[in-house]
Amino acid sequence: MSFPKYPAYKPSGIEWLGEVPAHWELCALKRITDLKSGESITAEDIDEYGTYPVFGGNGFRGYTEKFTHNGTFALIGRQGALCGNINYATGKFYASEHAIVSKPKVTHETYWIGKLLRAMNLNQYSVSAAQPGLSVEIVGNLRIPFPPLSEQSAIAAFLTRETAKIDALVAEQQKLIALLKEKRQAVISHAVTKGLDPSVPMKDSGVEWLGEVPKHWEVKALKFIATVQTGIAKGKDNTGKDIITVPYLRVANVQDGYLALDDMAEIEIPVADLQRYLLQSGDVLMNEGGDFDKLGRGHVWDGSISPCIHQNHVFAVRPHAVSPEWLNTITGSSYAQFYFMTRSKQSTNLASISSTSIMELPVVLPPPKEQATLLEFLMKQTTSFDTLTAEAQSAIALLQERRTALISAAVTGKMDVRGITA
Known part of the structure; x- marks a missing residue:
């Protein structure tokens, strides 16, 4: 499916971004949002039955009895392999020191900015020490495209719909892979125990x-x-x-x-x-x-x-x-x-x-000759299952690539999603 482009573009002066719609603003991230690391919390303070959810660099971690934030925010993973990982939190929650909380200074769509931050591949700006880490100052100084609020809402709504469709297709392929794995194992087990x-x-x-x-x-x-x-x-x-x-x-x-x-x-x-x-x-x-x-x-x-x-x-x-x-x-x-x-x-x-x-x-x-016959049978069967599994995995990879490309194109203005409702 192809999508329309904006009628006019201008150079952004930002290498990774290229041209943006002519009426979009360009600004430092810190101009529209306040970025602050979460607060330290010990494993002993987190359990399955607390009152408020705890979010770290990889999202939800459990519950605790206190909260640091109240509202809807985008969270950025700030340490190790989770640098640049994006999650969302709503309501009263506790943000751990492994997350950077994006708190709006200027009204904007939380889902839009989260998708933009993901498209920016923030991990590339990590600083290596004992383990890679994101500097709040470096991230805050990054320049971003800033469309009008109505377009942010349109982009967020469009991506919510389209990524949900892609995620559903991915889930179907993952279910198929699980079924193939189960069937493959059942064929092997029956052959080696019953002949x-x-x-x-x-x-x-x-x-x-x-x-x-x-x-x-x-x-x-x-x-x-x-x-x-x-x-x-x-x-x-x-x-x-x-x-x-x-x-x-x-x-x-x-x-x-x-x-x-x-x-x-x-x-x-x-x-x-x-x-x-x-x-x-x-x-x-x-x-x-x-x-x-x-x-x-x-x-x-x-x-x-x-x-x-x-x-x-x-x-x-x-x-x-x-x-x-x-x-x-x-x-x-x-x-x-x-x-x-x-x-x-x-x-x-x-x-x-x-x-x-x-x-x-x-x-x-089994007797040696029967072992050989069974192994030949299983080779053909498992090869067939493995081929189908590889095809499903390839389909998932393509869907995920399309998902990433779609998000990037929408949040950077390479496509005009205004007016697209289905």
């Missing part, structure tokens, strides 16, 4: 939560078909030892179904320890823990980096009586993930599992 022939005789697996498996399949604990190699811990004293520097895998490198090897760390270890921690092609890598979705996550090591070792939070499971591909498929299945979760040590949003517990994982073992 492909619905008429085959079944037997009790001997594992209550696993249920029945094909009668001719075996079920063995992992310790009988593989060994588990633990990784190296950082911080050991290597004084006086013959040292070698080698690449090593971290949890960040071991993703679900693939390895991210673009950013490999290195570590110094004694030469005598190299064989102890060395990865071998065919090792099934599994994460010891982290976020719940990382527990047991892994992939097969292909030996593309040699030598290479692994940290203590990544297990190298070395199969000797099962194919690496089958074992990797099993460890990524729903039943294995259930096992890992029920055997893990858990805290808030985090979990970890020991090598001892991993070795007790029940592994279903």
Whole structure:
């Protein structure tokens, strides 16, 4: 959909802005709004059941029993990765020191100025210290376009409608991705526990939560078909030892179904320890823990980096009586993930599992030829799911790009939205 332009433009003299509608004003941000950091607040003063909401650099944080502001304001994240993040708060609320509150000096639309600030990419003006931070003075001195109030309202109304439409489309794609992920996992789990022939005789697996498996399949604990190699811990004293520097895998490198090897760390270890921690092609890598979705996550090591070792939070499971591909498929299945979760040590949003517990994982073992058939079937199925997921992710990226471009064009006057009501 194309939108009309204003009848006349003028140079703004601002590099990022370019031309603006001829009748718009240009001024320093501090001329129209008072920018002040919020007030310090401790985690102990924030809970789920207080009276007034608390807003920080990333938006809502919880509730407290006092407030710092009353009204409708745009909030700017001022520290770390949240520099330039824009949120809104209405009514009585507490603004923490991690937010800059934009309090109007001249009447203007809060939603309009919030969208303008987002389009300005304020993060680029952050000052690095212990962590990046925004200077209120620097932000206040930035020059901005300032349309008449009626046009601010028109822009705000237009963006409210249009971004809501885009957000709804994004939500549909996200829902599709979730459904594809669920279906993908269901197909894998059914194939590795029931096989492909619905008429085959079944037997009790001997594992209550696993249920029945094909009668001719075996079920063995992992310790009988593989060994588990633990990784190296950082911080050991290597004084006086013959040292070698080698690449090593971290949890960040071991993703679900693939390895991210673009950013490999290195570590110094004694030469005598190299064989102890060395990865071998065919090792099934599994994460010891982290976020719940990382527990047991892994992939097969292909030996593309040699030598290479692994940290203590990544297990190298070395199969000797099962194919690496089958074992990797099993460890990524729903039943294995259930096992890992029920055997893990858990805290808030985090979990970890020991090598001892991993070795007790029940592994279903079809005959080798049937394993190969199942793996071929799953390769085709998962490739289809992954293709559909990638298409949905691409659609989301395009929608988000359009959303960003639409906001930027509207708040900078590159399109004239006056009179557009639907």
